[in-house]
Amino acid sequence: MRRPKPNETAILNLACRWAPYGSVPASEIWVTFGMSPDRFYTILTRILGTLDAHELAPEQRQSLEHLAMRRSNRQTHGCRESSRSSTTNSLDEEWLPDGAELTPTMKFKRRSIVTKFDEVIEKLYS
Structure with a gap:
């Protein structure tokens, strides 16, 4: 596994800061990174999938995975349950x-x- 790049570290830090509140506000994502929330969470999911397990504390990693999963579930809310x-x-x-x-x-x-x-x-x- 690899270490995160500086921009990835910033994404992780922002996600960690907002994870207890359920999501990162779209305005915060746009102002900080100039990207849509969909892109932000896609990158966050990719980062979590490629990080060395020792980079984050287990509870931090679990919190971020939960944050990304909630966002993913919110995006697929309109899908039938059987198609998810x-x-x-x-x-x-x-x-x-x-x-x-x-x-x-x-x-x-x-x-x-x-x-x-x-x-x-x-x-x-x-």
Whole structure:
């Protein structure tokens, strides 16, 4: 695992400061980083997934994961319960334009993806 970059450290610090209150205000995210809350939480989730476990105290890490999960659940609130995945899975391969998974215009080739990753998708929703 790796150490966080300076901007990632700032994202972690802001998230830690606001975690007890349930979320970081959108205005605070915009003023501090010039990004949308969706982008902020996407980056926070990626940082938490790549950090060395020793970088954060276990209760801090758990608090930040809970914060990111609440945000994710809020974004998918309009989805049917059966269509939500309660877990995530990272794939070890890169999807390139005009490959098996993406068109040249970066749209998903859904039939190909479902066929190729059927077992992975089934595990996510079971």
